[in-house]
Amino acid sequence: MKPLxxxxxxxxxxxxxxxxxxxxxxxxxxxxxxxDDGSSDDTAAVARAAGARVVRLAFNLGAGxxxxxxxxxxxxxxxxxxxxxxxxxxxxxxxxxxxxxxxERGEADVAIGSRFLGGTAYQPSVLRRAGMGLFRWLxxxxxxxxxxxxxxxxRAFSREVVAFVAAEWYPTDYADADVIITLRRAGFxxxxxxxxxxxxxxxxxxxxxxxxxxxxxxxLLSVSLAPLRGQPAGRKGN
Amino acid sequence: MAVALTPHQTVFAxxxxxxxxxxxxxxxxxxxxxxxxxxxxxxxxxxxxxLVVWFRLLVVVTHLVGAVTPLNTLLLFAVLFLFAIAxxxxxxxxxxxxxxxxxAQELALVxxxxxxxxx
Numbered sequence: 001m002k003p004l005x006x007x008x009x010x011x012x013x014x015x016x017x018x019x020x021x022x023x024x025x026x027x028x029x030x031x032x033x034x035x036d037d038g039s040s041d042d043t044a045a046v047a048r049a050a051g052a053r054v055v056r057l058a059f060n061l062g063a064g065x066x067x068x069x070x071x072x073x074x075x076x077x078x079x080x081x082x083x084x085x086x087x088x089x090x091x092x093x094x095x096x097x098x099x100x101x102x103x104e105r106g107e108a109d110v111a112i113g114s115r116f117l118g119g120t121a122y123q124p125s126v127l128r129r130a131g132m133g134l135f136r137w138l139x140x141x142x143x144x145x146x147x148x149x150x151x152x153x154x155r156a157f158s159r160e161v162v163a164f165v166a167a168e169w170y171p172t173d174y175a176d177a178d179v180i181i182t183l184r185r186a187g188f189x190x191x192x193x194x195x196x197x198x199x200x201x202x203x204x205x206x207x208x209x210x211x212x213x214x215x216x217x218x219x220l221l222s223v224s225l226a227p228l229r230g231q232p233a234g235r236k237g238n
Numbered sequence: 239m240a241v242a243l244t245p246h247q248t249v250f251a252x253x254x255x256x257x258x259x260x261x262x263x264x265x266x267x268x269x270x271x272x273x274x275x276x277x278x279x280x281x282x283x284x285x286x287x288x289l290v291v292w293f294r295l296l297v298v299v300t301h302l303v304g305a306v307t308p309l310n311t312l313l314l315f316a317v318l319f320l321f322a323i324a325x326x327x328x329x330x331x332x333x334x335x336x337x338x339x340x341x342a343q344e345l346a347l348v349x350x351x352x353x354x355x356x357x
Contacts, residue, residue, distance in 0.1 A: 035346075055350040057342055069343040076347070 001104055003030045003156075004079040005096065008066035009087030010037040013046045019085070020050035022093030027100070033073060034087065037066040043087075063153075064171045071157075071166035083156040091154040092196035099156035102191055109161050109188040112147065112180070113154030113195030131216060135177040138223050143184045147192055150177040154195055161188055171222065178222040243308055248290060251312060255286035278326050282319040286312065 005023050009016050016034065023032050034047035038060035047054050055069055067084055074082045081103050085091040095113060102111035124132065132151055139150045153176065157165065164186060171178060184190055243251070262279045265271035289296045289312060300311040 053350070053354070055346045057346045059342065061339055061342055065339050065343065069346055072343060073347055073350075 108191035114149035117194035259283035
């Protein structure tokens with residue numbers, strides 16, 4: 001297996017170095033790609049200094065677009081799978097092999113790291129828990145499958161899945177519950193595994209100000225339209 | 239029975255819709271407006287002209303939509319067309335957004351490859 005570790009980052013110069021060191025320690029042989037989403041700080045330079053490959057978007061386009069840029073590169077350069085984790089240190093790089101193992105054993109096409117499956121005790125705020133609960137329930141209703149952590153951005157995709165999301169469709173931002181629903185409907189096998197997640201260490205979260213409201217609106221729309229979009233052509237034979 | 243348009247109303251409606259029609263044509267002629275984005279405007283202006291000139295049609299449409307006076311019908315259709323044009327632009331903007339996104343990704347990937355080759 002030739003994995004690509006994909007880290008989209010927007011103004012994470014202060015935090016990304018530690019993340020990259022952690023990745024290097026966890027998977028020394030993997031190629032690490034940082035997609036700099038039009039940062040105005042030294043994110044790209046810090047990432048390069050830490051030994052990562054860097055792709056820089058000319059302007060800020062959203063986390064989903066940055067991630068998809070990485071998926072496009074992975075497909076073109078023939079990587080077998082892609083592990084996606086955030087550049088702000090919320091995801092524990094030491095858990096990358098756990099996600100990769102799920103794909104390697106052929107148990108899943110999509111490995112989702114769940115913070116609620118007995119990893120570290122992660123305590124989100126009441127409001128955020130309510131939001132997560134809503135989307136967990138919606139995902140269950142729409143796919144018939146229970147996921148404990150539908151908003152997790154710590155995931156690994158097999159090559160087929162990467163090809164699928166690198167093509168036309170991928171949300172520009174907040175790519176989580178709707179991604180799970182679309183991938184499941186495309187016939188891919190999704191599986192959760194426990195991982196450790198930490199609260200964000202400083203900087204600006206993408207969930208600040210009025211954004212949570214927009215997030216809920218966007219996700220509700222996207223999640224409820226996903227089943228109406230017809231069967232996407234994903235995994236062959238399904 | 240529907241009240242006929244006054245000469246004032248007729249002249250005003252006719253002049254504004256004709257001017258709009260000609261203005262759009264002029265923009266297309268000078269290549270300031272692309273043909274594919276002009277059709278909805280031309281259709282709007284054309285429909286207005288047709289309704290004003292062919293009064294019987296306006297009366298029929300007025301009855302059909304249940305408007306009180308023919309002038310109401312004209313205004314109603316003007317608003318509906320503006321709405322259609324606004325939605326049309328939202329669709330175009332969405333398409334452009336996707337195209338810009340794809341171009342930016344492509345540029346970033348090509349630039350990264352070039353840089354890696356040089357170093």
